[in-house]
Amino acid sequence: MNALKIGLCYYPTTTVLVDDNDDFLDRISKLLKEHLIPCRYYSDPIDALDFLNKEYVTDPFTNRCISTTKDRDIDTVVSHFDFRKIHHEIYNPNRFEQISVLAIDYAMPTLHGLDFCRKAEEPFSQRLIFTGEAGHSLAVEAFNEGSIHKFLRKGEVNLPDLLLDDIRKLEQDYFNKLSEIALHKASRDLYKHTPDCLRDPVFVELLHKICEKNNVVEYYLLDEHGSFLMLDEKGIPSWLIVKSDKDMQDVYEYAKDQGAPKDILKLLKERIKVPYFHTDKDWKIGFDQEECRQYFHPAVDLKGNQTYFYSYITDPDAYELERSKIVSLRRYFQGK
Amino acid sequence: MVSMTSEIAYLENIIALLPGHIYWKDRNGIFLGCNDEQAKFIGLKSRHDVKGLTALTTLPKDFAEEIMRIDQGIIESGIPQTVEETLTLPNGQNSYWLSKKVPLRDTDGKIIGLLGISLDITEKRHLAEELIKTKTRLDGMTLLGASIAHELRTPFASLNVTAKTLETKINNLAKKTELPEENITSLQHDVSSIKKEVKASLTFIDMLLMNINPTINEAKIEDFSMRHCITDALERFPFVGKQHELVIWDEKKNPDFIVHGEQLLLIHVFFNLLKNSLYYIAKARKGNIDISIKDHAVYFKDTGTGIEKEHLPHIFKRFFSKTYHGAGIGLTFCQWVMDNLGGEITCESEEGHYTLFILRFPNNI
Numbered sequence: 218m219n220a221l222k223i224g225l226c227y228y229p230t231t232t233v234l235v236d237d238n239d240d241f242l243d244r245i246s247k248l249l250k251e252h253l254i255p256c257r258y259y260s261d262p263i264d265a266l267d268f269l270n271k272e273y274v275t276d277p278f279t280n281r282c283i284s285t286t287k288d289r290d291i292d293t294v295v296s297h298f299d300f301r302k303i304h305h306e307i308y309n310p311n312r313f314e315q316i317s318v319l320a321i322d323y324a325m326p327t328l329h330g331l332d333f334c335r336k337a338e339e340p341f342s343q344r345l346i347f348t349g350e351a352g353h354s355l356a357v358e359a360f361n362e363g364s365i366h367k368f369l370r371k372g373e374v375n376l377p378d379l380l381l382d383d384i385r386k387l388e389q390d391y392f393n394k395l396s397e398i399a400l401h402k403a404s405r406d407l408y409k410h411t412p413d414c415l416r417d418p419v420f421v422e423l424l425h426k427i428c429e430k431n432n433v434v435e436y437y438l439l440d441e442h443g444s445f446l447m448l449d450e451k452g453i454p455s456w457l458i459v460k461s462d463k464d465m466q467d468v469y470e471y472a473k474d475q476g477a478p479k480d481i482l483k484l485l486k487e488r489i490k491v492p493y494f495h496t497d498k499d500w501k502i503g504f505d506q507e508e509c510r511q512y513f514h515p516a517v518d519l520k521g522n523q524t525y526f527y528s529y530i531t532d533p534d535a536y537e538l539e540r541s542k543i544v545s546l547r548r549y550f551q552g553k
Numbered sequence: 554m555v556s557m558t559s560e561i562a563y564l565e566n567i568i569a570l571l572p573g574h575i576y577w578k579d580r581n582g583i584f585l586g587c588n589d590e591q592a593k594f595i596g597l598k599s600r601h602d603v604k605g606l607t608a609l610t611t612l613p614k615d616f617a618e619e620i621m622r623i624d625q626g627i628i629e630s631g632i633p634q635t636v637e638e639t640l641t642l643p644n645g646q647n648s649y650w651l652s653k654k655v656p657l658r659d660t661d662g663k664i665i666g667l668l669g670i671s672l673d674i675t676e677k678r679h680l681a682e683e684l685i686k687t688k689t690r691l692d693g694m695t696l697l698g699a700s701i702a703h704e705l706r707t708p709f710a711s712l713n714v715t716a717k718t719l720e721t722k723i724n725n726l727a728k729k730t731e732l733p734e735e736n737i738t739s740l741q742h743d744v745s746s747i748k749k750e751v752k753a754s755l756t757f758i759d760m761l762l763m764n765i766n767p768t769i770n771e772a773k774i775e776d777f778s779m780r781h782c783i784t785d786a787l788e789r790f791p792f793v794g795k796q797h798e799l800v801i802w803d804e805k806k807n808p809d810f811i812v813h814g815e816q817l818l819l820i821h822v823f824f825n826l827l828k829n830s831l832y833y834i835a836k837a838r839k840g841n842i843d844i845s846i847k848d849h850a851v852y853f854k855d856t857g858t859g860i861e862k863e864h865l866p867h868i869f870k871r872f873f874s875k876t877y878h879g880a881g882i883g884l885t886f887c888q889w890v891m892d893n894l895g896g897e898i899t900c901e902s903e904e905g906h907y908t909l910f911i912l913r914f915p916n917n918i
Contacts, residue, residue, distance in 0.1 A: 238707055244714040251721045372706040372759065374752045377717030
């Protein structure tokens with residue numbers, strides 16, 4: 218199977234910066250702040266290591282996506298990965314403090330950057346090393362053994378842009394890594410359906426375009442079909458509803474069984490509208506009810522590894538959320 | 554059968570004509586004989602006149618005493634020696650000698666004197682000294698370069714980051730506030746000029762370091778397009794003001810070929826050529842730069858001052874520079890890169906008219 222092109226969710230996470238040059242540290246942290254990248258910075262690697270290994274608690278979103286159900290046949294409780302819980306992370310005020318990237322200077326007097334990375338225990342973090350010069354053999358070795366994921370020359374002409382790009386990419390890798398582990402576990406459960414679109418570059422490109430155009434800074438997979446909840450920096454939600462052609466066919470047949478009105482069946486059969494039901498309450502509304510129609514959205518088709526039908530909904534109240542409980546990225550930065 | 558006399562005459566002749574300085578002495582340091590070269594050196598008409606002379610009577614006193622001391626040691630110990638001797642000539646300059654001396658023994662094995670051969674190594678010695686001087690200078694520059702890398706790069710990197718932060722801030726501000734557009738534009742302009750200066754400085758630091766201590770990064774060897782490489786170099790070169798308008802290069806109008814090597818090194822070759830040409834165009838207050846490709850070669854021509862005829866043979870030599878700012882390492886670097894690519898760089902010039910560098914690449918296809 219292809220590797221994940223995006224994770225099950227994305228939100229800005231914390232980058233830990235370590236450099237014995239205070240000025241450089243100060244400038245980089247300001248740059249990250251301006252780009253709304255949460256960051257902790259240390260001029261002493263020993264302090265940074267103390268924080269990482271003694272104080273910091275690794276608590277990824279996947280910890281909160283496990284549901285248990287009672288299996289009546291064998292009379293035991295089974296746990297499984299619950300896609301519908303991923304987006305509950307928007308209510309977790311500590312999510313931005315999870316550490317995804319360690320950006321470490323190569324040559325520090327008290328502790329060498331490579332040794333730092335070997336000693337840092339955080340298991341999911343992605344490591345970037347700042348070097349004065351390219352091509353250290355030690356560095357290459359560390360890269361090969363997997364304790365380093367990226368090198369960046371300080372003297373690089375496009376350093377700021379490269380650093381921002383690298384941090385974004387490493388954050389993605391962090392979420393991909395967490396997601397692969399979660400999906401691997403989920404595949405052993407009863408819920409085998411995982412959204413193929415996360416592995417489809419055409420779909421991922423669409424998602425990134427929507428994020429860029431609408432200033433989306435967080436997104437969360439809503440179900441096993443590929444729909445996403447998105448938040449901008451102020452925490453205002455929008456919705457990307459997605460179904461594959463096969464999913465559409467399934468809904469159509471389900472609606473037919475449920476005795477849905479003819480015009481609804483036509484919209485589904487001809488793939489004119491794509492439906493999404495968010496809560497259990499939404500699911501219980503009959504197809505013949507008038508309020509059911511608000512969950513049908515004009516579909517745009519997208520041809521990737523398979524055909525998808527999607528709709529991007531900017532009405533923040535299209536579906537029910539506890540909006541007052543959302544801690545937005547903007548609020549997180551103001552609170553600091 | 555060859556007669557005894559003619560045999561001796563034959564050997565005598567060989568001894569006379571042996572190259573180097575050959576001599577033999579008795580236990581008291583009195584010359585018993587020598588070859589022609591040695592005779593000539595100590596000012597004798599015939600090598601037979603050497604008999605009865607000593608070092609003291611033929612050479613300056615200090616030098617002669619030193620030789621006598623060494624000779625005596627060999628005669629007493631019976632151990633052959635190789636020594637380096639320094640002789641100050643009447644003109645005050647030093648000459649250097651490498652001498653191998655062995656004890657002479659009679660049929661009973663008793664030491665009766667010594668046989669020596671001395672070679673004039675003055676020229677070799679001068680060459681070695683020159684090399685050491687060059688190496689010292691080079692080591693100095695490499696060290697200086699390394700300290701530049703550390704002392705200058707980090708502050709420039711900080712400045713680079715600050716400029717980017719400012720740029721983002723201004724752009725965010727522009728979206729939100731009611732500030733007059735001209736204020737924003739002027740701020741954006743200021744920041745972009747800071748960014749440009751910082752990038753230029755970082756590029757020049759890279760260039761200097763690359764020229765001083767060129768190394769090949771095996772991991773970065775690849776096949777690349779010559780045309781793209783030239784375009785890339787022109788895009789990355791920190792031109793000042795309207796300098797970029799002086800360069801004539803049309804990627805689409807030139808044939809392409811593939812080069813196997815490290816692209817970054819070749820980009821720095823073009824950086825060096827551009828920097829030189831721009832200097833000489835400024836000096837001549839006329840001219841432009843024309844780059845073209847033909848038959849697996851790049852023609853890099855500027856119509857600036859041109860190069861003086863007597864300087865032309867020396868331009869690729871290390872530390873040869875005719876500009877007030879030059880260190881004389883740029884073209885040496887260019888030659889090194891082209892050598893490593895299996896190609897060559899040559900230069901044609903007509904003073905007052907043009908300078909043309911031709912970079913020829915191996916055609917392996």
